Amino acid sequence: MATIQELTDKIKTAVGDDSGLGKSLKFDLKDAGVIHIDGGSVTNEDKPADLTMTLALDDLVAMGEGKLDPTMAVMTGKLKLSDMGVAMGLQPKMGALFAKLR
Template sequence: MSEVIQQGVVALNEKLDGEGFDGLAKFVIEEEGTIVLDSDGARAADDDADVTLTASAETFRGMMDGNVNPTMAFMSGQLKIDGDMALAMKLAAVLS
């Protein structure tokens, strides 16, 4: 597992604050791996999901540390979303 994935799992679980995520979402971090979020929290996995968000490691790190707004990343093409847009918006609220 890459360091980006390890750090991402930790950061996402901190943002979820022990609450888990009501849905099944997956982050694909290009050239690094995947992270799945569900009611149990975030973990390194490549399960099928209701929504898949794809970004570079740089964009993903920026979203985790608050320097990149997920909505703006999507609008500028830095973040690709495939699947349930309502669930993606819910996830964006968690990341903010």
């Protein structure tokens, strides 16, 4: 199982100078902490974001590995989204970001 620091480091590498998302994104990993992405900045600061995705650390890892489909995660309650409209707009860009994590 990955730690939040290992995952943060992987995301930093995948994001590089710019996430390409055009919006800020926060993964609220419940008791494990948060990962906040804004442009090229990837931190563990819990600050406001255009979209907050709430899920367990293991589920984020599974999504990054392609083992958990984000749509299925939402439908089964494993993934909660703060703004469905923003999430739909970011879906293709997030797919590209997740692909870099593999």
